[in-house]
Amino acid sequence: MASSAIPAADLRSFAEYLKGCKRIIALLGAGISASSGLPTFRGAGGLWRSYEATDLATPEAFDANPDLVWQFYSYRRHMALKAQPNRAHYALAELARRNTDFITLTQNVDGLSPRANHPSKQLHHLHGSLFTVKCTSFYCTYSRENDFTDPLVPALAIPDNTPELNPSTDDKTGEVASRSLSQALKGGEIKEADISDERVPLPALSTDVLPHCPKCKEGLLRPGVVWFGESLPSKTLNQVDKWMNAAFVDLILVIGTSSKVYPAAGYVDKARARGARVAVVNMDRNDVGSSGLQPGDWFFQGDAGTIVPELLKGVIGEV
Ligand code: BV8
Numbered sequence: 001m002a003s004s005a006i007p008a009a010d011l012r013s014f015a016e017y018l019k020g021c022k023r024i025i026a027l028l029g030a031g032i033s034a035s036s037g038l039p040t041f042r043g044a045g046g047l048w049r050s051y052e053a054t055d056l057a058t059p060e061a062f063d064a065n066p067d068l069v070w071q072f073y074s075y076r077r078h079m080a081l082k083a084q085p086n087r088a089h090y091a092l093a094e095l096a097r098r099n100t101d102f103i104t105l106t107q108n109v110d111g112l113s114p115r116a117n118h119p120s121k122q123l124h125h126l127h128g129s130l131f132t133v134k135c136t137s138f139y140c141t142y143s144r145e146n147d148f149t150d151p152l153v154p155a156l157a158i159p160d161n162t163p164e165l166n167p168s169t170d171d172k173t174g175e176v177a178s179r180s181l182s183q184a185l186k187g188g189e190i191k192e193a194d195i196s197d198e199r200v201p202l203p204a205l206s207t208d209v210l211p212h213c214p215k216c217k218e219g220l221l222r223p224g225v226v227w228f229g230e231s232l233p234s235k236t237l238n239q240v241d242k243w244m245n246a247a248f249v250d251l252i253l254v255i256g257t258s259s260k261v262y263p264a265a266g267y268v269d270k271a272r273a274r275g276a277r278v279a280v281v282n283m284d285r286n287d288v289g290s291s292g293l294q295p296g297d298w299f300f301q302g303d304a305g306t307i308v309p310e311l312l313k314g315v316i317g318e319v
Helices: 008-019 030-036 059-064 066-082 087-098 175-186 234-246 266-273 304-316
Strands: 024-028 102-106 123-125 128-135 221-225 251-255 277-282 298-301
Touching: 008 298, 008 304, 024 087, 024 266, 030 087, 030 304, 059 066, 066 128, 066 221, 087 102, 087 304, 102 234, 123 234, 234 266, 251 266, 251 304, 266 277, 277 304
Parallel strands: 024 102, 024 251, 102 123, 251 277, 277 298
Antiparallel strands: 128 221
16 A cells, blocks of 8 residues: 655654644544545545535425435445544544643544544534434424434435445545445446435435434434534534633644635634644645645645554554
């Protein structure tokens, strides 16, 4: 496996600086889970059947086609449960255990950071979780977290012969894993309709077979994620802002994100304004956020699963 060769001088200067850091923040995007086999939003992985993932992640899409949106999220729950955290998830969890002044903001809803035993008090989910569901009835406050039932209801079952995600260590963007699914379809390994393949008609499900609220009995349940146009959880935003304003920030790690979605992406400049130096880990040299790289920043190109443990080794040892 071609390891992401980190230029020695950059690694040295970063490792040196990291040793003196106390207040560190990390912003995570889909790229950190790519080498666990989960496709990212952009690139080939960004498509589910013929739909742009971002077109389905809206309240309007759910109102118009709750069955389509639930099949999209049920598929992502299924794949996230099949995936395993990778060494980057574990390395960040270990850094959090050794430094309680290190917090992580994740845009990801795949549950891989919590499954890597990332200390929950130092992990902030900006966009919710695939494994939270909540009632859509206006007067009902029901929600439940850490629901790993798969499928949530029989109608949302994914054919159990969907091949295991087998992210090769060379699969740095998760696209190979998602392609292997379509190859399995082409190869006929998946006999039944698999909802990830646009050539297979998607069953139109009536609302009554979709997940409903056990409390008010009539509300449709929805995925407990933040959709486009929805505000981020204010409790989380307040906790992060309180941490950010408590003192200067030494370092922000920006890992596997195209930094295109706000207000999440805005934390890079917020941290910079609090004195932080910036270290970006990304496959794509262009994805460095709207304000780009500034003097003193680091950019480490390659797979987060390989690079992040390498960057943190001086402080956390081998993970
Ligand atoms: C809101 C959950 C307002 C659902 C998601 C300015 C300010 C405020 C808002 C806006 C603004 N401008 C525009 C907006 C609106 C909008 C927005 O930002 N739109 C964008 C498209 C311009 N923002 C919102 O709607 C937010 N809400 O602002 O509300 C408001 C206020 C009051 C009252 C009402 C409303 C809500 C946004 C949250 C949407 N939900 N996710 C779900 O997952 O289904 S967003 C979703 O997409 C992710 O969570 C993530 O945030 C984003 C995808 O980004 P990435 O994670 O970065 O993934 P991507 O594929 O783009 O990139 C992957 C990267 O990894 C790439 O750089 C690639 O090179 C790299 N990579 C790939 N492989 C690897 C790798 N790197 C390392 N290693 C590898 N192996």
